[in-house]
Amino acid sequence: MGEMKKITMTRITWKNIIALPSLALMIATPFVVRDSYISHIFILALLYGTLAASFDFAVGYLGIVNFGYAAFMGLGAYTSAIAAVTFGINPWLGLLLGGAAAGLLGLATGVLTLRLYGIFVACFTWFLGMGLMFLVAVTPEVTRGYLGLSVPFFPNVWILDFTDPLRLSYFTIMVILSLSILSLMYYLGNRTKMGLAFRALRGSEPAAMVCGINPLKYRVINFTITCAIAGTLGSFYAHYIRILTPNLLQTSQTIQILVIAYLGGRGSLWGSIIGAFLIITLLEVLRPLEAYRFIIYGVILILVMIFYPGGLARLLTRKELY
Amino acid sequence: MDVTTVIELLLAGLGRGAIYALMALGLALIFGILNIPSFAQGEFYMVGTYFGWVGLSILGLGPFVALLIAAFATSLVGICCEKILFAPLRRFAGEEWLVNVFVLTLGLSLVLQNVALVTAGPLYYGAPYFWGPGTADLFGFRISYDRLMIAVLATTTIVIFWVFLKRTRLGRTIRAVAQNADAASLTGVNLGRIYTITFGVGCMLSGVAGALMVAILPAYPTMGIIPLYKGWFVVIVAGLGTIGGCISIALLLGVLEAVGLLVASEGWQSFLYIIIICILLIFKPFGVFGKREVRGIWEK
Numbered sequence: 129m130g131e132m133k134k135i136t137m138t139r140i141t142w143k144n145i146i147a148l149p150s151l152a153l154m155i156a157t158p159f160v161v162r163d164s165y166i167s168h169i170f171i172l173a174l175l176y177g178t179l180a181a182s183f184d185f186a187v188g189y190l191g192i193v194n195f196g197y198a199a200f201m202g203l204g205a206y207t208s209a210i211a212a213v214t215f216g217i218n219p220w221l222g223l224l225l226g227g228a229a230a231g232l233l234g235l236a237t238g239v240l241t242l243r244l245y246g247i248f249v250a251c252f253t254w255f256l257g258m259g260l261m262f263l264v265a266v267t268p269e270v271t272r273g274y275l276g277l278s279v280p281f282f283p284n285v286w287i288l289d290f291t292d293p294l295r296l297s298y299f300t301i302m303v304i305l306s307l308s309i310l311s312l313m314y315y316l317g318n319r320t321k322m323g324l325a326f327r328a329l330r331g332s333e334p335a336a337m338v339c340g341i342n343p344l345k346y347r348v349i350n351f352t353i354t355c356a357i358a359g360t361l362g363s364f365y366a367h368y369i370r371i372l373t374p375n376l377l378q379t380s381q382t383i384q385i386l387v388i389a390y391l392g393g394r395g396s397l398w399g400s401i402i403g404a405f406l407i408i409t410l411l412e413v414l415r416p417l418e419a420y421r422f423i424i425y426g427v428i429l430i431l432v433m434i435f436y437p438g439g440l441a442r443l444l445t446r447k448e449l450y
Numbered sequence: 451m452d453v454t455t456v457i458e459l460l461l462a463g464l465g466r467g468a469i470y471a472l473m474a475l476g477l478a479l480i481f482g483i484l485n486i487p488s489f490a491q492g493e494f495y496m497v498g499t500y501f502g503w504v505g506l507s508i509l510g511l512g513p514f515v516a517l518l519i520a521a522f523a524t525s526l527v528g529i530c531c532e533k534i535l536f537a538p539l540r541r542f543a544g545e546e547w548l549v550n551v552f553v554l555t556l557g558l559s560l561v562l563q564n565v566a567l568v569t570a571g572p573l574y575y576g577a578p579y580f581w582g583p584g585t586a587d588l589f590g591f592r593i594s595y596d597r598l599m600i601a602v603l604a605t606t607t608i609v610i611f612w613v614f615l616k617r618t619r620l621g622r623t624i625r626a627v628a629q630n631a632d633a634a635s636l637t638g639v640n641l642g643r644i645y646t647i648t649f650g651v652g653c654m655l656s657g658v659a660g661a662l663m664v665a666i667l668p669a670y671p672t673m674g675i676i677p678l679y680k681g682w683f684v685v686i687v688a689g690l691g692t693i694g695g696c697i698s699i700a701l702l703l704g705v706l707e708a709v710g711l712l713v714a715s716e717g718w719q720s721f722l723y724i725i726i727i728c729i730l731l732i733f734k735p736f737g738v739f740g741k742r743e744v745r746g747i748w749e750k
Contacts, residue, residue: 430535
């Protein structure tokens with residue numbers, strides 16, 4: 129009991145000293161600076177950070193690599209966008225619709241494939257993602273394919289004006305979405321019986337099965353949740369960027385998310401957010417170098433993998449994460 | 451639609467399939483021996499195409515010499531990458547080898563793509579012909595010399611690779627390492643050397659595929675993703691660890707794609723194949739010819 133209390137205490141102090149002020153700083157900066165470019169960077173970093181964290185929620189706990197992750201995000205984006213453009217459905221409802229569509233596809237995929245492990249799941253989801261991308265590209269009468277589908281703004285709510293060029297309203301929504309998704313994942317992973325099952329399965333699947341945990345059930349639940357999160361964030365992306373092409377679903381998008389999750393560090397929610405801020409800022413700072421920036425990016429990736437394979441989170445804390 | 455058209459498409463499809471087979475064999479070899487799920491293989495294909503173009507169009511050499519240059523150059527690039535990147539990682543990385551090495555190949559693919567972009571620029575470099583203009587008359591069926599020679603040379607490469615793996619001492623050693631690396635090491639096999647050679651051979655297969663296709667798909671920095679995807683597609687559908695399975699599935703896919711063009715456009719086809727494959731994989735989860743006990747990625 130005494131030991132328990134000590135661990136809780138350290139956690140709270142650690143959070144108080146570093147995490148909360150930096151969180152406050154992160155939220156306050158765009159409101160203080162009031163620059164549309166800065167807001168854009170912050171929104172993208174939060175978006176990709178949250179996506180990476182939920183990607184990591186599947187990899188970190190159950191080793192499921194969803195290599196078609198961008199396609200699930202794209203499915204959410206297109207669902208919400210088509211609902212708004214063709215059927216005139218309110219984009220706020222679209223957030224739910226996008227999440228539900230991606231979650232349903234995730235459920236179906238999960239039930240069918242999660243008996244499999246490792247590279248088979250990764251390749252299967254990759255093929256599925258490519259299939260969705262081709263589907264979007266060959267149905268221009270619905271999705272406008274490579275011509276691009278233009279998507280309306282979110283309707284104004286209270287003092288939030290989404291047509292404002294400073295993008296602060298979008299940033300507010302992004303912060304709310306991101307914080308609620310991160311807290312949901314933290315809650316699911318640490319405070320529920322389901323999270324306990326995830327951790328048991330991560331430790332040793334045979335041992336967990338002996339305790340009466342059905343791995344398939346928890347793998348499918350985990351997969352569905354992460355896909356639904358991707359769909360919700362995708363529909364936010366649709367109404368933020370406001371132009372959708374099949375390129376959103378392509379493999380390089382998934383790679384971007386995967387790299388943030390791995391450089392940020394596996395098994396930590398905040399690691400992914402910090403990783404996203406670092407990588408997105410780095411890419412923006414290096415933008416004048418054009419093609420050279422991706423060479424530098426690639427070299428950094430290679431060096432990190434060779435010398436600090438645990439990523440950023442392992443570098444900062446030695447303890448076992450999650 | 452008459453029989454002649456179908457047979458001509460069939461022949462073209464076999465050529466296409468042979469290219470997929472080369473990609474799939476390279477991927478399967480590297481995954482089977484080195485345990486690297488390579489994402490950079492498409493970039494070695496691209497390197498092969500660039501060198502094939504240099505040989506054919508810049509130096510004006512014949513197709514054979516150009517092909518040899520591409521094969522040699524690609525395997526050299528592969529060997530350098532193995533020595534500089536994968537060998538150190540093998541020493542440092544412990545339990546999480548597969549994940550780390552996969553992300554490493556992502557980085558490598560980015561670097562190679564953008565080095566190509568910086569050196570050659572965002573331009574398409576193609577050769578008008580690989581073998582020469584005109585069509586050959588094959589038992590009354592017309593097929594262009596290019597298509598015919600691509601199929602012949604790809605098949606020859608596959609046969610040479612097969613003989614190398616099954617009949618030579620080095621090939622036997624590579625197969626021994628694939629079966630059990632520790633046991634092979636105990637019998638005096640220098641594992642590091644075998645890993646380097648295998649990676650070189652795997653890259654060479656992709657490079658040859660790229661160089662053969664230079665007249666059909668011109669060289670471009672980001673051209674590698676489609677061959678990579680088709681390669682993995684074949685490997686997963688055939689099942690890991692079967693060379694014969696890879697070849698037959700690749701040929702089947704090539705023929706299906708070529709004949710399928712009569713029915714549907716390329717985009718719809720790709721979508722339909724994926725649906726068919728997804729259904730197939732539900733019933734044969736480890737591939738058509740695969741066995742359950744092959745090692746998978748991201749497992750401890």
